[in-house]
Amino acid sequence: xxxxxxxxxxxxxxxxxxxxxxxxxxxxxxxxxxxxxxxxxxxxxxxxxxxxxxxxxxxxxxxxxxxxxxxxxxxxxxxxxxxxxxxxxxxxxxxxxxxxxxxxxxxxxxxxxxxxxxxxxxxxxxxxxxxxxxxxxxxxxxxxxxxxxxxxxxxxxxxxxxxxxxxxxxxxxxxxxxxxxxxxxxxxxxxxxxxxxxxxxxxxxxxxxxxxxxxxxxxxxxxxxxxxxxxxxxxxxxxxxxxxxxxxxxxxxxxxxxxxxxxxxxxxxxxxxxxxxxxxxxxxxxxxxxxxxxxxxxxxxxxxxxxxxxxxxxxxxxxxxxxxxxxxxxxxxxxxxxxxxxxxxxxxxxxxxxxxxxxxxxxxxxxxxxxxxxxxxxxxxxxxxxxxxxxxxxxxxxxxxxxxxxxxxxxxxxxxxxxxxxxxxxxxxxxxxxxxxxxxxxxxxxxxxxxxxxxxxxxxxxxxxxxxxxxxxxxxxxxxxxxxxxxxxxxxxxxxxxxxxxxxxxxxxxxxxxxxxxxxxxxxxxxxxxxxxxxxxxxxxxxxxxxxxxxxxxxxxxxxxxxxxxxxxxxxxxxxxxxxxxxxxxxxxxxxxxxxxxxxxxxxxxxxxxxxxxxxxxxxxxxxxxxxxxxxxxxxxxxxxxxxxxxxxxxxxxxxxxxxxxxxxxxxxxxxxxxxxxxxxxxxxxxxxxxxxxxxxxxxxxxxxxxxxxxxxxxxxxxxxxxxxxxxxxxxxxxxxxxxxxxxxxxxxxxxxxxxxxxxxxxxxxxxxxxxxxxxxxxxxxxxxxxxxxxxxxxxxxxxxxxxxxxxxxxxxxxxxxxxxxxxxxxxxxxxxxxxxxxxxxxxxxxxxxxxxxxxxxxxxxxxxxxxxxxxxxxxxxxxxxxxxxxxxxxxxxxxxxxxxxxxxxxxxxxxxxxxxxxxxxxxxxxxx
Numbered sequence: 001x002x003x004x005x006x007x008x009x010x011x012x013x014x015x016x017x018x019x020x021x022x023x024x025x026x027x028x029x030x031x032x033x034x035x036x037x038x039x040x041x042x043x044x045x046x047x048x049x050x051x052x053x054x055x056x057x058x059x060x061x062x063x064x065x066x067x068x069x070x071x072x073x074x075x076x077x078x079x080x081x082x083x084x085x086x087x088x089x090x091x092x093x094x095x096x097x098x099x100x101x102x103x104x105x106x107x108x109x110x111x112x113x114x115x116x117x118x119x120x121x122x123x124x125x126x127x128x129x130x131x132x133x134x135x136x137x138x139x140x141x142x143x144x145x146x147x148x149x150x151x152x153x154x155x156x157x158x159x160x161x162x163x164x165x166x167x168x169x170x171x172x173x174x175x176x177x178x179x180x181x182x183x184x185x186x187x188x189x190x191x192x193x194x195x196x197x198x199x200x201x202x203x204x205x206x207x208x209x210x211x212x213x214x215x216x217x218x219x220x221x222x223x224x225x226x227x228x229x230x231x232x233x234x235x236x237x238x239x240x241x242x243x244x245x246x247x248x249x250x251x252x253x254x255x256x257x258x259x260x261x262x263x264x265x266x267x268x269x270x271x272x273x274x275x276x277x278x279x280x281x282x283x284x285x286x287x288x289x290x291x292x293x294x295x296x297x298x299x300x301x302x303x304x305x306x307x308x309x310x311x312x313x314x315x316x317x318x319x320x321x322x323x324x325x326x327x328x329x330x331x332x333x334x335x336x337x338x339x340x341x342x343x344x345x346x347x348x349x350x351x352x353x354x355x356x357x358x359x360x361x362x363x364x365x366x367x368x369x370x371x372x373x374x375x376x377x378x379x380x381x382x383x384x385x386x387x388x389x390x391x392x393x394x395x396x397x398x399x400x401x402x403x404x405x406x407x408x409x410x411x412x413x414x415x416x417x418x419x420x421x422x423x424x425x426x427x428x429x430x431x432x433x434x435x436x437x438x439x440x441x442x443x444x445x446x447x448x449x450x451x452x453x454x455x456x457x458x459x460x461x462x463x464x465x466x467x468x469x470x471x472x473x474x475x476x477x478x479x480x481x482x483x484x485x486x487x488x489x490x491x492x493x494x495x496x497x498x499x500x501x502x503x504x505x506x507x508x509x510x511x512x513x514x515x516x517x518x519x520x521x522x523x524x525x526x527x528x529x530x531x532x533x534x535x536x537x538x539x540x541x542x543x544x545x546x547x548x549x550x551x552x553x554x555x556x557x558x559x560x561x562x563x564x565x566x567x568x569x570x571x572x573x574x575x576x577x578x579x580x581x582x583x584x585x586x587x588x589x590x591x592x593x594x595x596x597x598x599x600x601x602x603x604x605x606x607x608x609x610x611x612x613x614x615x616x617x618x619x620x621x622x623x624x625x626x627x628x629x630x631x632x633x634x635x636x637x638x639x640x641x642x643x644x645x646x647x648x649x650x651x652x653x654x655x656x657x658x659x660x661x662x663x664x665x666x667x668x669x670x671x672x673x674x675x676x677x678x679x680x681x682x683x684x685x686x687x688x689x690x691x692x693x694x695x696x697x698x699x700x701x702x703x704x705x706x707x708x709x710x711x712x713x714x715x716x717x718x719x720x721x722x723x724x725x726x727x728x729x730x731x732x733x734x735x736x737x738x739x740x741x742x743x744x745x746x747x748x749x750x751x752x753x754x755x756x757x758x759x760x761x762x763x764x765x766x767x768x769x770x771x772x773x774x775x776x777x778x779x780x781x782x783x784x785x786x787x788x789x790x791x792x793x794x795x796x797x798x799x800x801x802x803x804x805x806x807x808x809x810x811x812x813x814x815x816x817x818x819x820x821x822x823x824x825x826x827x828x829x830x831x832x833x834x835x836x837x838x839x840x841x842x843x844x845x846x847x848x849x850x851x852x853x854x855x856x857x858x859x860x861x862x863x864x865x866x867x868x869x870x871x872x873x874x875x876x877x878x879x880x881x882x883x884x885x886x887x888x889x890x891x892x893x894x895x896x897x898x899x900x901x902x903x904x905x906x907x908x909x910x911x912x913x914x915x916x917x918x919x920x921x922x923x924x925x926x927x928x929x
Contacts, residue, residue: 038122038223042114042172046073050082051109051175062141062173065113074132076214077106078354078553083213090561092862097561097801099207099616100351100554110213112174116221120167125223129159129172132217132358133386136204137181141173151181153203153405154384154424155431156218165221178213180204183420185406185444200617201445203383203405207616208347210354210553217358217386227313229284234307234434235467237287238296238324238335246285247309247316258310259288264303264395269293290322296335297321297436299376299646300674302397304436321394321436325469327490332529332604334439338705340598340673341399341531341605342644343377344370344612346385351615351627352552356385363392369629370611371396372637374644379474379607382407382445384428393437400437401607402428403474406444412453422457429465440469440491447473451481458488475533484526491529491604497522502600503535504593509794509839513832515592515742516652516667518599530602534609535593537622538586539796541578541810542861543632558619562861569864570849577813578858581829582795583634585811587624588831589794591643598648598671601707618801619861642740646674647703649682649731649740651714656832659895660721660748668712668731670703677703681734686716689726689825698734721746724899726825726833745825745833747895750902755909762888764928768921771878778908779882779924786884787929788842789857789867793835800860808860809843809867818854819912820870820881823903836896840886843867844927851917855883870904873919880915881908882924 047068049061056062071080083106090096118127131138138157140147142164150157180186186199199205224230227250235244245259257277261270270291277286295303308317326333333339346366348356357363363385370378377399380389384402393400404421412418421443432438441461443454454472462470469490476482485492495503500522523530544563550556566572590608597606613623624634631637642648653666668684680703685696694716701711714729721727724747732739754760759770760778767779795810797803811830815821830838843857846866853868870883887901907913 038125040116040221042116042219042221043074044072045114046071047113048077048080048082049111050077050106051111052106054109056109056111056175060144061111062146062171062175063144064171065111065173068111068113071112071214073112073214073219074216074358076212076216076353076355076553077110078102078104078210078212079214082106086555088557090557090564092561092565094618094801097558097619097862099558099619100550101557102206102210102354103553103555105210106213107179107211108213109175109177109179112176112215114172115169116165116172117169118165118167118221122165122223123167124226126160126162126226126228127165128222128224129161130218130220130222131157131174131215132219133356134176134215135178135212135355137177138215139175139177141175143171144173151183151420152424152427153185155427161221174215176213176215178211183417184410184414185404185408185417185421187407187409201382201405201407202347202380205348205616208349208614209356212355216355217388225314227311229309229311229313229316231430232307232309232316232318232434233430234318234320236320236322236324238322241290242287243290243322244285244287245307245309246283248282249284249311249313250282255312257284257286259286260308260310261291261294262306262308263293264305269305294322297323297394297397298334298337298339299397299399302395302436304394318434319391319394320434323436325439325467327469327529330527330529330602332491338673339399339605340603340671341377341607342375342594343379343399343401343531343605343607344375345381345534345607345610346378347381347610347614347616348383349612349615349627351550351554354553356389358386358388360388360391363389364396366629367392367396367398369625369637371398372641373611373625374637374641375611376646377401377605377607379403381474384424384432387432387435390432390435390437394435398437399439400435401440401442401474402432402438403442404428404444407446408444409448411447412450418453418457422460425457425461426464429461429468433465433467438468440471442471442474442493445474447476448478448481451476451478451486455486455488458486462488462490485528489528491531492526493531493533493607495533495535497526499523499525502530502603503532503606504589504596505535505537505794505797508589508592509792513592513656513835514654515595515656516654518596518601520600520602523600523602526602529604531604532597532606535597535606536586536590536608536610537620537798538589538794539582539799539810539860540586540613540621540623540632540634541575541582541858542619542621543579543626544575546626546628549626549628558615562864565864569847569866571864571866574813577828578810579632580634581813582810582858583624583632584827584829585795586622587635590624594644595648595650598643599650599652599669599707618799618803620799620802622798641737645738647672647733647736647738649733649738651729651731651740651742653729653742653744656743656835657745657747657896658718660718660746662718664714664716664718664729664744666714666729667710668714670701670708670711670733672703672705672708674705676705682711682731683734684712684714684729684731686714687728687730689728694720694727718746722748724748724823724825724903743831745896747899750899752891752898752902752905755905758905758908764925767880768925771875771880771921774877776879776908776913777875777881778905779880780887781884781927782888783840783842783884783886785929786842786844786927788844788884788927791838791841791843791869791885793830793838796860800862804862808863810858810860812838812869813856813858815852815854819910820854820872820904820907823906824900833896836894837869837885837900840889840897841869842884843869844884846871846923848919848923851919855885871917872913872915873917874915875919875921875924879913880919880924881913884927
């Protein structure tokens with residue numbers, strides 16, 4: 001703002017708390033300023049009428065809505081309970097399980113109308129009408145006259161009503177059309193032939209947000225002077241210590257421009273008169289030297305400033321951060337310092353409203369929870385959030401990747417779509433480009449088709465705005481695009497390269513667990529920053545306690561259907577245990593996913609899919625948090641940050657399971673993406689399950705930014721371990737909260753002897769005969785002889801509904817306190833020591849309400865069968881201990897299988913073996929293939 005020297009001096013000596021108030025007061029009362037930025041909010045009551053038959057234009061509804069209802073805007077028809085009322089009932093079918101269910105839905109045109117009054121002092125001003133967010137076409141009428149149409153899914157719909165809205169009373173009518181528009185942004189082709197499945201781009205879908213009809217956010221009329229500055233864009237030039245600025249206004253080269261920068265506390269850190277600038281047509285450009293007080297913006301110092309430009313026509317302002325996102329030798333850097341993206345997807349998952357929040361406070365809460373779990377990055381999958389999300393991220397120091405509302409397999413086939421998308425892209429960088437949190441942008445999700453179109457669009461955006469990094473697509477299944485970067489990519493998001501996987505989903509079930517692996521060999525040849533695509537996707541059993549949380553426009557018929565099915569099958573009491581056990585398996589897999597990424601020197605980050613549940617695409621409950629970003633009680637933020645934060649201790653060791661004659665050998669690494677740390681004391685220890693320290697040590701190290709490898713070698717002879725045990729290896733940075741730990745299992749070399757009086761067999765016939773004779777029977781049939789589900793270690797990928805052709809189990813629920821497992825230390829859920837057992841097993845279907853397994857296999861939530869790996873029962877006069885885990889093949893080289901067999905046989909020897917549950921042999925015989 002223009003201010004006299006005396007006014008500036010007064011402001012500098014006042015307390016910070018009233019400086020902003022003084023600034024506003026001086027604008028109003030000083031003679032040198034004109035009052036600018038006048039607005040009339042149109043929020044509140046509107047008339048509304050649905051136009052499913054599309055007669056509104058013919059019947060001239062713009063002149064008056066007869067028999068209209070009232071609605072409150074901002075809001076949606078779903079909020080107001082207008083539209084078709086759902087009659088869908090809970091059922092385990094693809095329709096119910098596809099996503100959360102809208103209680104009311106409407107597609108098509110709807111008319112909104114409001115009477116307004118324009119004040120006399122707006123007579124000669126520019127007047128703009130702004131709707132902050134619409135899905136996705138609007139048409140505006142003033143006093144029955146059509147003004148124009150706007151299409152956008154990424155930002156405001158703005159109409160110039162100058163000269164139309166004269167002082168006095170007027171009627172504004174808005175026709176909103178939320179039906180699928182012609183620009184084709186969604187998946188097409190034989191891959192997804194069903195109509196509902198095609199519409200998965202999160203900018204327009206029912207899978208996450210809903211296809212709402214209404215207006216969200218600001219609904220305002222804005223008056224401004226005709227020569228008022230507009231569209232201030234700020235371009236930090238950190239390499240040269242400058243700031244480049246531009247704004248739109250007709251200005252003469254003789255006019256002086258006043259420029260100011262204010263920090264977040266209201267302190268004036270720069271006030272400068274600009275006389276040297278370039279004015280071309282309506283664009284004004286100038287540069288300033290960076291003031292010393294202006295600090296950099298990043299995740300650790302999120303310094304946000306306000307820039308104010310004042311000319312003879314008035315003032316405009318914008319917030320910004322002084323930062324530079326770049327790549328150097330294939331490394332992702334912010335302000336010339338390496339960063340590592342610990343990312344998560346955000347897919348418009350807001351289950352109370354079905355649309356994104358438009359207020360900063362709600363986004364601040366979401367981002368706060370993300371930071372609580374150690375994240376520093378969100379990827380907005382095939383959509384762009386509202387300005388409130390950018391504002392919250394700016395203040396939190398959070399890195400955002402935004403995308404065009406685009407998920408297509410036929411890129412480039414339709415020119416109108418390409419034009420629409422390029423228009424959306426330009427709007428995104430104009431409307432949100434000043435936000436320092438906006439660091440990355442892609443043209444959409446998993447795009448296929450004419451990649452030259454995407455390269456051309458990316459190149460054009462890079463030329464237009466250098467404040468962000470750009471890429472053609474967030475991964476692609478189209479080869480070779482998905483295996484190597486496109487020519488215009490600044491960064492590369494992928495799940496594999498031409499040399500192999502760079503995420504664990506394709507590895508953890510096929511390779512024995514080991515913790516000395518990374519992805520360097522598969523990606524070291526990629527010459528730009530690499531971010532792994534949608535890692536995780538490990539399904540967690542539905543948390544049925546969530547049902548009561550759905551008090552908004554969506555109802556969880558999918559959850560209710562699962563609950564009803566469990567109740568009918570007598571399994572409902574186990575639902576919480578299913579959630580906890582499957583969730584803990586997912587947690588250990590997420591931990592190893594993230595640690596492998598952190599161990600890979602060439603990596604620049606990962607993007608989880610995802611920390612919270614995804615309620616669409618077949619009820620994809622892949623989160624350790626629910627869809628409300630609330631904990632499921634599986635793992636706390638503090639625990640998750642142990643392996644997901646700016647500084648993470650890491651261990652490289654060969655395997656999870658050891659024999660007691662072996663040595664545990666590990667190399668210690670610290671991944672540091674915070675700052676250089678000198679003379680840091682690092683402590684390590686190995687403890688037993690009771691917390692007794694078996695060995696410990698400490699040393700000092702200097703930590704640099706990046707991967708600090710081979711800091712220490714830990715050797716621990718295991719010969720003193722005489723019984724099967726689970727040990728914990730821990731590493732911590734003294735005086736900090738940075739710590740991490742890993743379990744290992746140690747098994748002595750036990751003798752597996754046949755107990756006296758016990759029949760051990762793999763034969764159905766022999767087992768039946770022995771049971772008839774009243775014998776104790778250890779029945780371990782060969783896997784090829786059993787009807788059952790092939791054993792897997794990892795749980796269902798993504799969703800058993802969306803991907804039905806996959807083995808569909810979700811880990812184990814283990815009776816850890818059962819006498820049968822006295823000599824086999826285990827948790828109640830699957831851990832790495834169960835890998836060999838799970839892989840070499842079959843899950844048998846019991847479907848017996850009275851039979852409680854010792855080791856239960858959790859079925860997927862579509863079929864909800866009662867599955868088992870180990871159970872005991874009375875069969876006639878005999879007693880049976882049954883297992884469908886292979887405990888006979890190559891057992892001397894499978895220490896976990898040998899130990900489990902030992903434990904089960906020791907149980908059979910004991911007086912504790914006395915099954916109370918009963919089962920008929922006929923049910924056992926049905927397990928035979």
